[in-house]
Amino acid sequence: MKFYENGDALTEPMGFFCSGVHCDVKGARNAKLDLGIIYSQKPCNGAGVFTTNDIQAAPVRYSKKLITESGSTFHAIVANSGNANACTGKQGELDTKKMASEVARHLNIHSKEVLVCSTGRIGVPLPMSRLTTGIRDASEDIKDECDGARAFQEAILTSDTCTKSCSAKIECSRGEITIGGVVKGAGMIEPNMATMLAFLTTDILAPSSTLQEILKDAVENSFNRITIDGDMSTNDTVLLLANGNSGIKLEEETDSVQREFADAVNAVCSCLARKCVTDGEKVSKFVKVKIKGAKDSKSALKVARCIANSLLVKTSWYGSDPNWGRVVDAAGYAKVGLSFEKITMFYNETPVLSKGTPLIENKANWKKIVSSDEFTITLDLNMGQSEGEIWSNDLSEEYVNFNKSE
Known part of the structure; x- marks a missing residue:
């Protein structure tokens, strides 16, 4: 396994594109990027691990339901910072679905093929007019195949002081497998995850059930082993998408390759978890x-x-x-x-x-x-x-x- 710190990460696996734009989610009238999209033209199998907080944000409930539906495949993830869309009632649920449907409309896919994540302040309604404009702009960048991996990393940050990414590559008899990952999180970090969004992409083909098992184990040994301030958030989410663009099928590989893939996912999650702790809000050790x-x-x-x-x-x-x-x-x-x-x-x-x-x-x-x-x-x-x-x-x-x- 070859391991790389930082970099584009999410677009290093073949067939993934990213974008990040400014749509002024917080109304601060600054130039901060605050909305991003991850996209694969080829459908992806997916896995997800979510907050165990009894109070869960609308996008968590929405994405969790899609991940657990049998046979679900995905083309995109849309994520915004600056507003958690948590504790926002029925309107929050409608706004989450609107975010998915807007991405689907612009990228010509089904809304159930779009996962949604939000992070930021709790209890404030989303400014949907600005978000829909941002989704349009981010989708245009995706269609133009712009290299927006770094922009996406910036778009998901809140109190973070820096972007956090890494990737791993595995050589096997049929070619190379790549796993890329990014994370945001600097406060409200407690085992069983945190005010944290993490996204992983890979170009291997693997069943969702296998991906879920591997991701769950990786999260248990990484994101569930960190704490900054003991506060668990409402929006914690880790998502893994696998599009199969490498032409390599995990189930057809040897046991050693399958173990190495699982180890690589663990390594990516562990690296990202450590980056969260070292970027904790105003910490020094x-x-x-x-x-x-x-x-x-x-x-x-x-x-x-x-x-x-x-x-x-x-x-x-x-x-x-x-x-x-x-x-x-x-x-x-x-x-x-x-x-x-x-x-x-x-x-x-x-x-x-x-x-x-x-x-x-x-x-x-x-x-x-x-x-x-x-x-x-x-x-x-x-x-x-x-x-x-x-x-x-x-x-x-x-x-x-x-x-x-x-």
């Missing part, structure tokens, strides 16, 4: 929280999440304070039956606790480690053989200032 010696994986992840979401822990990271007491306290309120006298802890490779005994002689090294931009905290609970890992970051004064008002 990337922290891995690793739990070993748990009685089961569920307990391991529960402990890791409690540590990674603790405001006291996150603010100590921001202050470069190696306050292991806060870490252990957060682990304790996961309530998995741990005993302090069994806990061994490390900052990177430097011991902090040895079965409950603080190794205070290492304090200077602890401080040096947590002062860096990236470090790992490892807790061995000595209760079993299971492990778990969550990626997180610090919490700064700038985060509060940034989010205190929209």
